Every structure is written in structure tokens, then in C-alpha cells.
Amino acid sequence: GAVVSQHPSRVICKSGTSVKIECRSLDFQATTMFWYRQFPKKSLMLMATSNEGSKATYEQGVEKDKFLINHASLTLSTLTVTSAHPEDSSFYICSARRDRVGGELFFGEGSRLTVL
Amino acid sequence: AQTVTQSQPEMSVQEAETVTLSCTYDTSESNYYLFWYKQPPSRQMILVIRQEAYKQQNATENRFSVNFQKAAKSFSLKISDSQLGDTAMYFCAFMNPLGGTASKLTFGTGTRLQVTL
Numbered sequence: 695g696a697v698v699s700q701h702p703s704r705v706i707c708k709s710g711t712s713v714k715i716e717c718r719s720l721d722f723q724a725t726t727m728f729w730y731r732q733f734p735k736k737s738l739m740l741m742a743t744s745n746e747g748s749k750a751t752y753e754q755g756v757e758k759d760k761f762l763i764n765h766a767s768l769t770l771s772t773l774t775v776t777s778a779h780p781e782d783s784s785f786y787i788c789s790a791r792r793d794r795v796g797g798e799l800f801f802g803e804g805s806r807l808t809v810l
Numbered sequence: 811a812q813t814v815t816q817s818q819p820e821m822s823v824q825e826a827e828t829v830t831l832s833c834t835y836d837t838s839e840s841n842y843y844l845f846w847y848k849q850p851p852s853r854q855m856i857l858v859i860r861q862e863a864y865k866q867q868n869a870t871e872n873r874f875s876v877n878f879q880k881a882a883k884s885f886s887l888k889i890s891d892s893q894l895g896d897t898a899m900y901f902c903a904f905m906n907p908l909g910g911t912a913s914k915l916t917f918g919t920g921t922r923l924q925v926t927l
Contacts, residue, residue, distance in 0.1 A: 725911040726912050736920075737901060737918065738915075740916075745911075751912070798857055798860070799857075799915060801847075801856075803852070803853065803854045
């Protein structure tokens with residue numbers, strides 16, 4: 695299967711700082727990437743849909759200025775949590791779609807963010 | 811908006827036994843995709859099985875099979891010959907393909923499956 699890699703897998707930062715999480719499709723070009731947030735023992739909540747070369751589409755209730763998404767190439771999307779606060783602590787997961795409509799989504803390993 | 815409901819927060823099964831996880835969904839669309847994803851303790855989501863709504867035949871993948879009842883909007887997952895490695899969180903998911911490559915998944919709340927000796 696296709697491989698999607700996230701980095702870092704764990705990050706701890708101080709309140710007020712910004713953190714960048716990378717999502718890479720290692721062996722395919724991803725037309726679309728998705729960013730999710732998962733609270734402990736909860737389901738995945740879609741934050742935004744990222745298309746290469748265009749602005750991300752955010753889900754209702756997600757702050758665009760807080761969670762900056764950049765999809766600069768067909769293999770890389772980044773999520774930057776700006777001015778992080780303890781309530782931003784969570785597990786963030788990306789997924790990538792390779793091609794056709796209905797095609798399988800491949801998920802990254804996830805990134806655990808802890809804001810002190 | 812589509813919704814996906816998993817009514818079993820936790821389930822337990824003995825090794826080698828069979829277990830069925832339930833999932834219902836709500837949509838007004840006639841063409842869509844349904845998925846079961848597994849999230850083991852490592853937290854990486856893994857596709858278990860997928861079903862296309864226009865296909866009447868139930869999907870199967872080795873020990874995993876589904877019972878897709880379109881009229882009832884039900885999509886249950888059966889795991890046969892359960893193994894310890896099946897211990898994980900299982901998510902049912904729905905996708906409307908009308909969004910093209912941007913079509914997104916709507917996840918259920920998950921069922922935590924514990925396989926015991």
C-alpha cells in the first residue's frame with residue numbers, strides 16, 4: 695500500500711509558540727490531503743481539506759488563523775498550530791488520497807501535540 | 811449532512827471466536843462508499859474493508875466481511891477467527907463521492923474491540 699508519513703510524531707511546546715506538523719506522501723502524488731483532530735478515546739474530527747496549490751477548505755468551527763494549512767506540493771502538506779494553548783493539545787492525523795474518486799485514503803501515523 | 815452511528819462503544823471476544831460490530835448511517839444519496847477502519851494502539855488508521863453502495867455483493871477480505879443492508883442503512887463488520895492482533899478501535903466511515911477527489915470521510919464514534927485469550 696501507499697505510505698504517508700507524519701513528522702514529528704510527538705511534540706511538546708510552550709504556550710504561545712507555534713508548531714508545524716508535516717504530512718508527506720512518500721510513494722505517490724496526493725491530489726488531496728485531509729487533516730483531522732482526535733481527542734482521547736474519541737473519533738476523528740475533520741479540520742480541513744487541503745488541495746495542492748490552493749487554499750485549504752476548513753470545516754465549520756475550525757479557526758483558519760489558528761490552524762494554518764499549506765499544501766505546497768503534491769507530496770507535502772503542513773499544519774501549523776499558531777500561538778498554541780493547552781486546549782490545542784491533541785492527536786493530529788493527516789490522510790492523503792492518491793487518485794480516483796472514492797479512492798482509498800492513506801493515513802499518517804499521527805502527531806501528538808502537548809502544549810504546556 | 812451524513813451521520814454515522816456505532817452503538818457499541820466496547821466489545822470483547824475470545825480468540826478464535828467471531829464478533830460482529832454494528833454501524834448504521836443516514837444519507838439521502840444513492841451512491842456512496844462505506845469503510846471500516848482499524849486503529850490499533852499505535853494509532854495509525856488502517857483500512858479493513860470497503861463497500862461501494864451500488865454493489866449488492868457484500869465485501870470480504872480474508873477474515874473480515876460485511877453485511878451491507880442498503881435499505882436499512884446498515885453496514886456491520888464481522889470478524890471471524892478473532893486474533894489478538896485484532897484488538898483495536900474500529901471506526902465505520904461514510905463517503906459521498908460527489909466531492910470528487912476532495913470527498914471526505916465521516917466517521918462514527920468507534921467501537922473498542924478487545925480480543926482475549
